[in-house]
Amino acid sequence: MNFTKMHGLGNDFIVVEGESKLPANAAELAEQLCNRFFGIGADGLVYILPSEKADFRMRIMNSDGSEAEQCGNAIRCVSKYVYDNGLTDKENITIETLGAGVQQVQLKVVDGKVESVRVDMGQPILNGLQVPTTVDANPVINHSIEVDGREFHFTAVSMGNPHCVIYVDDAVNFDLNTWGPKLEVHPLFPRKINVEFVTVRSRDFTDMRVWERGAGPTLACGTGACATVVSSVLNGFTDRTATVSLKGGDLLIEWNEADNHVYMTGPASEVYRGTL
């Protein structure tokens, strides 16, 4: 099996292309190959597959073997892979995802290689039951949640996959390894949740650290960055266009008023290729 190791701002993936469908053992493979001690090491295993509705189809398994509906950093990596490897010569492509439909992608090509990618991440889902949470409200803003005697407040956003955004005094130094895993599996979240800890620095800049469902602490989360800006607009903290600064680098996020779509712009990188 040939694979390519890629990352979007340090959120890293084993990318596999050439299969006609998701292998039956994809969950076990993801767990084995993503292991950083006994495998290749990655946050997720990504398959680039043929699509009947779009130019390409993407499926993503988290490092614990669970499948995610969508992944912002992976969709940028897939976009770079297909162009740089000659699977398409188009600079505007479509990619089908499991939970967020078909997404439009714009490539910025420099010297024949994709340098950055702008993705139409679609409309955020704000209905609490649809995110899903157990909270029957639309939207779910500043909702109290208690873990081990500590109270947090979250805003719930689905970008195809579920997120809860929590504002803290200092996201960069926040103890996400203690609180992230407890919030991920809290009973308020029936399909578990990705948790973003956010500090707003100005109307157009936030710090964010993430604990990802099925992958733990990662250096970046594209859908989490989108959820952060949507949440920050709903809470009145930022404008609709803002930079989200993650441990692995920055993403530019725009929540467009006219079409209610969220647009994410950022880089993608290839690290190496290998054969198993």
Ligand SMILES: N[C@@H](CCC[C@H](N)C(=O)O)C(=O)O
């Ligand atoms: N890192 C991703 C999100 C990957 C999936 C997530 N862990 C989930 O289970 O929903 C991103 O860049 O969006």
